[in-house]
Amino acid sequence: MSPNKNHIAPPRLAEKLLTWFIKDELAEEVLGDLDEKFYSTLNQHSIRKAKRNYWYQVINYLRPFAFKFFKSKNLNNNAMIKHNFKVSIRHLLKDKGYSIINIGGLAMGMVVAMLIALWVNDELSFNKNHSNYECIVQLMRHDTRAGETNTNSFLPTGAVTLVQEKFGDQIEQITMMRARTQSRVLSNQDKKFTENGFFTQAAAPKLLGLEMLYGNQDALSELKSIILSERLAKKLFGDENPIDQFVKLDGGVDLLVKGVYKDLPSNSTFAEATYMTRLLLLFGGDEASLNVWNNYNVYAFAKVNPKSDLKALSALVNESIQPSLPKNANDRSMTFFLHPMKDWHLRSEFKNEQPIISQQLKFVWLYGIIGAFVLLLACINFMNLSTARSEKRSKEVGIRKVLGSVRKQLIFQFYTESLLYSLSAFVLSLVLLWALLPWFNSTAGKNMLAPWQNETFWLLSIGFVCLTTLLAGSYPAAYLSSFKPIKALKGVFAGNQNAAIPRKILVVLQFTISIALIVGTITVNKQIQTAKDRPIGYTPKGMISLRPASPNFYSKKELLKAELRKLNAVEAVGTSNYPVINNLGWNGGFSWEGMANGFDEAFNTISISTGYGDAVGLEFISGRDFSDDLATDKNAIIINESALEAMDLSDPIGKIITYDPGWAEAKNYTIIGVVKDMIKSSPFQKTDQSVMFQEQGWTEWLYIRLNPNESANTALASIEKVFSEILPEAPFDFKFADDDYNEKFNAEIRVASLASFFSLLAIFISCLGLFGLASYVAEKRTKEIGIRKVMGASILSIWGMISKEFMLLVLIACVLAIPLAYYVLDGWLAGYEVKTTLHWWFFLVASVMAGTVTLVTVSFQAIKAGIANPVKSLRSE
Amino acid sequence: MKETKIGDFEETLLLLVGILDKEAYAFKIAEEFESQTSRAVSIGAVHSTLNRLTEKGFLESEMGESTAERGGRRKRIYTITASGQRTLQDSRDFKIALWNQFPAFAGGKLNFNF
Structure with missing residues (x-):
């Protein structure tokens, strides 16, 4: 042993880890053995190798025999788990209708939450694909005329040129783009297509971080050059390399293809364009046209240092532009400012020069809340149905206990069952997601992909499944397993009188939302109809x-x-x-x-x-x-x-x-x-x-x-x-x-179909909640109903007795929903000049629908309870 | 229930315990295994197997004395039980019986000296 190795000790952390997990009775010998090994390695090799070897030895002690926490080595675990699953599956299959409703309901809730999460994620990730996402800004202006301020992005070329010259040090690249996409015909011999594209400047591809498949980001440096998107290049040139080929613009000028860029995803501001070419082409090649002050016809995008203070920079830019504004612009006041890319999509609405919460951001919040709410309701329903059902199983618990089950095993059994249900629901929801996504994309006007490869998605889903399992399984696991077997077998378990109250509140809540959504659906459809019924003033057909x-x-x-x-x-x-x-x-x-x-x-x-x-x-x-x-x-x-x-x-x-x-x-x-x-x-x-x-x-x-x-x-x-x-x-x-004309209704039709979808779903989920409550109540009152029947009650009177209670709940929901729906819809309609009146019958129809659905759902349970043989329900005591 | 079958690694360790005699504890056995077979093995793996052999009743163990290299910690010395010895012998006899049935080697071409 060389002298400098005298003070070397085995790695402390590894030693700690070992003492943490290893069985106390093994600690001494193992630590001793490892020390010996460490010093013998140290004798022959480097310190590092010895330490590494020590770690290796410690890790290798992670074996069941040495593991402190691994105590159940005498239990036959596999068999028990197998048994639990077998019993769970038998329960699942025993009452198929109930299982389908319960699993289906949770799956619906999950799939809605997934769809909405996808949508929200798509909205929030707008433009994120651009590599300069953090540093791109758009130059915009507030334009105040006669006390009214309007904010827009149309600029005179002169202003942009001025900023370019004066702020060369703070603003790296600035590029103009003709406002709005331009629809032009691009042709390659006999292939001609009308395409939307941008007329911009040479710096644009670099600024936007376009991913070039052919050519490079300087492809627009020549005047008569054009870059094509991947899909347009494919349309015009097939699979061959289109570089240095000519494309005819509007049957006139020949443009040289200098690059092909990868298609931008649909949640990019620039996704609509399929080509980009030079702005000067539009102005006839005249450089002087880039210094015009009385025509507001370009957008301007720039790249700034992401750490720079945009407010201060905006103020400087504004200050420098002001003196150059022509006289006729001075009787109205204008303020120029820089708008960062991350705010473009959701924070681009202004009122009196101040940003306000945009319509789109409101939708993101609204849908987000709906998604969370639907998921929560579905989850609570799932728990309710599970617990309502589990009370039936007190006898089973009694028998199990008598046969020697310990409480831990029962808890494990109930959790396994709950896991099986929520896992099935999750699998079903994945299938539904796969099936519904194309429909949802077309309805929502999006182009989203299923997140099969997304780790966050899987992690969240697994987390959610575990949470649902725990929540839904906790009641039976904790409560039922605590029964004294003798009581459970005797059948005396007095349910708490107040146990139904949370369920009732839930039902009222769900029906309030359902009724409001039904009114909403009727109103949106009526609104579309009102606009469609207007005289058009010309004849689009034919x-x-x-x-x-x-x-x-x-x-x-x-x-x-x-x-x-x-x-x-x-x-x-x-x-x-x-x-x-x-x-x-x-x-x-x-x-x-x-x-x-x-x-x-x-x-x-x-x-x-x-x-x-x-x-x-x-x-x-x-x-x-x-x-x-x-x-x-x-x-x-x-x-x-x-x-x-x-x-x-x-x-x-x-x-x-x-x-x-x-x-x-x-x-x-x-x-x-x-x-x-x-x-x-x-x-x-x-x-x-x-x-x-x-x-x-x-x-x-x-x-x-x-x-x-x-x-x-x-x-x-x-x-x-x-x-x-x-x-x-x-x-x-x-x-x-007439196609063009009908497109004008697209936004409203989109709202209408989403509203219908959500109302259907809300009704379905509400029914589940109701069904859960009804079966719970019917179960609780089995004896009572038995006695009533013995005393001569008819099926009808029992049906009436149970249904009445639920109709009352729906009535309360109506009272809550009507003002709510009125308030929200009145606000929505206020945004329209042509609007339908909120007729009273909208509310009546919605209430009657909710009432009917309630009656049907409850009747199922009520009649079942009513026709049950009283001998059977009373016998058990 | 007692397991009576024995695996190859188990058999080797059992033999090594016999060879090392008073020095038969996990670290030494692992060292000896490495030097005899020139195959790497972790102490944990050896320890786990020794533990299993003890459970099967082929080994016994007791705590021995401590040394300075071990930071004053005692070591667990393993010894073969009667049942362990019998199992080893059975295993050897069984293999010899198989060897003898192998026509190419039958007839003393190979020399087994016991």
Whole structure:
């Protein structure tokens, strides 16, 4: 032994561990042996090796024979566990209906909680896939005009260029992007697709951290370059490498493909885009257009140091922009600020320059609470049903005790059973999750994947199963196992009179929620119906719309229209500058004789071609449509009913209106027609006052009314033939106008289907709670009912006696639910201009439904109790 | 219930206990096993097996004296019981019987000196 090894001792921690777990009677010899081993190793090898070896020896003593806590070596464990499971499975199978209800109920609760958790997780992880998530900010502005503040992200290019120049040191990269995605036709020879994409600057791919499959993040450094998303590259070029291939933009410019990026997940702000190309292309390559101050047409994104104080930086940026704002912007005040990426999705609503809780964040909370609540209710029901059932088993407990069961074994038995139930429910919920996820994705408008590979999911699930097992198993385990066998066998166990009260409260609570949800479902559906029943003002059915994406469309428009009109399949053709499904295009500057003083309202202004009226099916109240034959119609306008009302003209036809928009010279127009209001924006909003001019400038939206006597297929085929002959470079990307129109209801239909789903579920879960309570009560009163029957009570009277009690609970629930539902729904409807009234019968129907469901559920138990032979129920004493 | 069958590792340890005689305690047995077979073994594994052999009644043990290397701790000395010896003999006889039935080696080509 070398002298420096004299003071070396075995590792303390290992020694401690060993003394902690090893049997006391073995400690001395084992510690001695290990010490000897340690010093003999130390003699031949290094200290480290000796210590490592000591640890190895300690770990190797983790054997049952040496383990202090492993005491039951004399019990036949396997057999007992097997026996427990066997008995549990027999119980499960003995009463199949009850098992299905109980397990199914818990599984439903679990699957709802899982779906909602997935949804909430998806919402919270928005944009997290971007590698610069922590440091990306968006430059935005508060715009205050006449005391009203509106917050948006549209900026003038000048402001962004200024920030770029002045803040080079604090803001690493800043890039502009044309506001909103741009819909363009991209083509590779005969493959052409209308795609949405961003027109941005060279730094964008790096800033957004795009994952490049081909090319690199500098791919946009040349002006005529484009990068494609993986899915678009596949559509255009198949599986080959598209780098340095050309893509034609709108049948005009050729762009060089310089990169392909991995598709962004659907919970990214930029997911909608399938390509990115240069902003300057949109501005005709003119560098001066990046220093314009009067056109708010770009977004700006920047990368800042994540540790920098955004508030202070925002203030600096704002200060530096202010002096450069042009005069006309100064009569309204603007504040610029930086908005971090983590707040984009859920914290992007502002009121008076202060962030407020956004609608979306409210939904996250609301759904989160619903999810937790459903899970909790399902869990409590599960416990209730389990415990209500377990009282039946007091005899079994008695027998087991007489045969020598110790209490610990009984407890173990009940927990095993509870575990079996909750595990089955968990497995069932996984199957349900797998089955329901596609439906849920389409309903919620998401693209979520099942979390099979997610460890957190499994850990949480296992934790939850264990918790449920413990909670549901505790009552029978602790209470039933404490019975004195003699009492249990005799059948005397006086249940506590108050034991039913928590169950009753639970039933009232569940039914309150169910009734409120039923009222909600009825209201949402009625609301959709109300909007659908409104007169649309035009006829979406039998009409197609398209926007020919070709630079040649302008010159060939008349030819195309004339050729289309010749077709048998076409009834009318017209064009307009804005689509009929939105209300873009607003202008003020209208005046007329007898106009009220101070009138300065804007009107929705669109320009339409002749034939548009017939194509979309405008409904004239008086006057006529534009005509090709009258040259004076160039100075004519058509107004709608709302506009007529706003103008307050008694005899509108022939009246002269002066229009001075500011950006063109003032002109006089004659009203030649009045049409019914058209629902162009949301069908839940009031219709707008609008004025239609005859074709002034660019009208790019083409509307074709199909001949109703021809089948749509042949009609479309003949239209496509003409279209492709005249505009071979543009895809025939048409849409049926009624599809477009129906899309306006999507958000509400989504709410409606979720509301229906939740109400169904709530009713189901409430029924379970009720069923649990009813079976508990019926069980408790078996003797009473027996005696009543002996004394001559009829089945009907017993049924009435039990049902009455429950109807009272539902009545209380109604009283609670009606004001609650009214308050919530009134608030929801307040957000709509067009809304249904909350009819009294909504509440009545919901209450009657709840009552019926209650009656059916309770009757099952009540009749069972009523027809039971009193001899049997009384015999046991 | 007493187990009477014996495994290969158990048999080896039983023999080693016999060989080591007064020095037959877990650490020494493990050392001896390693040096005789040049196979690594942990003291825990040896101890566990010795424990099992004691339960089967093939070994007896009592606490012996302590030494300085062990930090003054005593050691448990194992000795073979009569039943242990019989089991060893049975095991050996059984194997010899098998060897004798093996035609290639029958007839004294291999020399077993006992």
